[in-house]
Amino acid sequence: DQQVKQNSPSLSVQEGRISILNCDYTNSMFDYFLWYKKYPAEGPTFLISISSIKDKNEDGRFTVFLNKSAKHLSLHIVPSQPGDSAVYFCAASYGGSQGNLIFGKGTKLSVKP
Amino acid sequence: DAGVIQSPRHEVTEMGQEVTLRCKLISGHNSLFWYRQTMMRGLELLIYFNNNVPIDDSGMPEDRFSAKMPNASFSTLKIQPSEPRDSAVYFCASSFSAETNSPLHFGNGTRLTVT
Numbered sequence: 697d698q699q700v701k702q703n704s705p706s707l708s709v710q711e712g713r714i715s716i717l718n719c720d721y722t723n724s725m726f727d728y729f730l731w732y733k734k735y736p737a738e739g740p741t742f743l744i745s746i747s748s749i750k751d752k753n754e755d756g757r758f759t760v761f762l763n764k765s766a767k768h769l770s771l772h773i774v775p776s777q778p779g780d781s782a783v784y785f786c787a788a789s790y791g792g793s794q795g796n797l798i799f800g801k802g803t804k805l806s807v808k809p
Numbered sequence: 810d811a812g813v814i815q816s817p818r819h820e821v822t823e824m825g826q827e828v829t830l831r832c833k834l835i836s837g838h839n840s841l842f843w844y845r846q847t848m849m850r851g852l853e854l855l856i857y858f859n860n861n862v863p864i865d866d867s868g869m870p871e872d873r874f875s876a877k878m879p880n881a882s883f884s885t886l887k888i889q890p891s892e893p894r895d896s897a898v899y900f901c902a903s904s905f906s907a908e909t910n911s912p913l914h915f916g917n918g919t920r921l922t923v924t
Contacts, residue, residue: 728910739813739900739915740852747910785852794840794857794907795865801851 699723700788702800709807715773717803719786722767726788726798731760731771734783734802743784744771776807811835813903815916823924827889830919832901834882838914840907841884843876844900846918852900858884859907891923 701720709715717731727748732740746753746760746769753760759772773780786800814833822828834841842857856866861878869876873892878884888895898920902913 730912732915737917739902739917740913741915742912745910745912789910792908792910794842794904794909794911794913795854797854797913799852 697722698800699726700786700798700800702784702786702803704803705801706804706806709776709805711778711807711809712775715771715776715780715805715807717771717773717784717786717805719769719771719800720767721769721788723788723790723798724767725790727790728788728792729760729762729769730787730789730797731758732785732787732799734785740785773805776805778807778809781805781807813901813914813916815899815901815919817919818917819920819922821922821924822891824892825890826923827887828891828895828921828923830886830899830901830921832884832886832916834884834903835914836882838903838905839881840904841878842902842904842907842913843884843886844902844915846898846900855886857907864907888921891921893923896921896923 730745731743733743734740762769783802783804785802789797816831843855846852855868856876876886898918900918902915905911
């Protein structure tokens with residue numbers, strides 16, 4: 697049973713437009729959410745995070761939105777750039793422990809010039 | 810800072826052979842995580858250590874898998890004997906502490922192929 701789901705395996709966006717990556721979770725105990733970015737042949741790299749006490753966190757072109765009632769979070773990239781082409785993983789944890797960090801299966805973003 | 814260093818990058822071995830994967834943590838980090846990535850199951854936590862002590866190994870699939878931290882900066886993941894279903898990409902990651910929300914820093918992984 698997947699506790700963190702990324703239902704879109706892939707997404708294609710034109711350069712300069714907005715990319716929206718979605719993530720759903722089932723465990724109400726999750727209180728911290730992260731997005732990681734992964735290029736081929738490299739490990740995942742931390743991108744942005746959000747605590748459950750917030751509903752939005754912004755860092756440059758990247759914004760994460762959290763809707764606790766819907767158990768849904770999304771990552772917005774504006775404007776999208778070709779260098780953003782990568783696999784994006786959503787992850788969630790609870791109780792301040794990375795030991796229970798659960799990853800989604802990822803969404804492959806392709807940004808076309 | 811060199812980041813988390815994993816070796817080898819690729820390993821091809823025959824079924825029944827012993828495989829040892831290696832990981833060097835980022836200096837100053839106290840927690841170490843071993844993950845396995847497959848198409849079917851995605852990224853799964855196998856085991857993690859805090860201050861060299863194994864905290865949770867419930868993700869280790871079988872007794873054929875073992876992990877150690879002989880010192881504060883180095884870890885090994887051993888599979889003995891290896892089987893074709895062990896083929897996957899194995900990542901290690903480190904952080905300041907497993908009991909915080911500080912992000913994990915991943916190595917570039919070891920792609921294991923067992924024939």
